[in-house]
Amino acid sequence: MQQTVSAAIRAAMLECDPQAKVMAARKVARDWRLGRLDFAFDVMMPEQPGRPEAPELLPPGRMPRRRKAGSERGRIALWHALAHIEFVAIDLALDMAGRFGAEMGERFVGDFLSVAADEAxxxxxxxRHLKTLGSHYGALPAHAGLWSAAHDTRHDVAARLAVVPMVLEARALDVTPSTLERVLAAGDERGARILERILDDEIRHVRFGANHFVALAKQSGAAVDELWKSLVSRHFRGTVKPPFNDSARLAAGLSRDLYAGVA
Known part of the structure; x- marks a missing residue:
């Protein structure tokens, strides 16, 4: 008897060791793609995913101030923050597939398991890049609030899609080009190639979210922009603010008419 996709996802989410979580997320995506997992949802997703003992997770107000961007400590702090975002993103994608896959269908599961593999x-x-700089994930404190968007939208797939891919991941499309410029200015060509890869992948990730959100809106008979703005106002604690990377957002399926009205 084959393992169910929900059981495989839950096991990956509960991994605490970062490298083990990376391997587990990639294995779930591969096993799903190869037909080794049953489309069945016989276990619940965890309320909190597995986390290593380090980094220490701090609320936003207690996070240390960033060092100067050009300094060695500043570079390490930047890459550590990016590592933490990507680590949490593994669980965000796994939870999307495992929590909402039963109602959304097999294509939805496949899309977000592929996202989880990318984030891993x-x-x-x-x-690996952090280690070339003489550091590692867990060496510095990290932001505690990244999982809250998932927790707050755990009962509503439309709200989850509206907030996580269409706001949080879309924000990465806006800020990555300027980060890329800073990294290149510091002479870090290997880091720049990593960021270029991430930006390309994130466009596809946001597009997955936008496409599934549009399909949900059409099923319910709601206008896409009105539904999105309503859900963002209710479930997103921050603000949707410029500058926007309009070309990347458009490639990801987000028109300026959609988000300009809430900026």
């Missing part, structure tokens, strides 16, 4: 690869690349 991103984390592995960044952690």
């Amino acid at each position: 690869m991103h984390f592995a690349l960044i952690d």
Whole structure:
């Protein structure tokens, strides 16, 4: 008897060791693609995913101030923050597939398991890069609030899609080009190649979210922009603010008319 996809996802989410989580996420995606997992949802997703003992997770107000961007400590802090974002993103994608896959269908599961595999690869690349800088994931404190968006939208797939891919991941499309410029200015060509890879992948990730959100809106008879703005106002604690990377957002399926009205 084959393992169910939900059981495989839950096991990957509960992994605490970063490298074990990377390998587990990639294995779930591969096993799903090869037909080795049953489309069945016989276990619940965890309320909190597995986490290593380090990094220490701090609320936003207690996070240390960033060092100067050009300094060695500043570079390490930047890559450590990026590593943490990608580490949490593995669980965000796994939870999307495992929590909402039964109602959304097999294509939805496949899309977000492929996202989880991408995020695992991103984390592995960044952690390896951190080690070339003499550091590693867990060496610095990290932001505690990244999982809250998932927790707050755990009962509503439309809200989850509206907030996580279409706001949080879309924000990465906006800020990555300027980060890329800073990394290149510091002479870090290997880091720049990593960021270029991540930006290309994130466009596809946001597009997955936008496409599934549009399909949900059409099923419910709601206008896409009105539904999205309503859900963002209710479930997103921050603000959607410029500058926007309009070309990347458009490639990801987000028109300026959609988000300009809430900026």
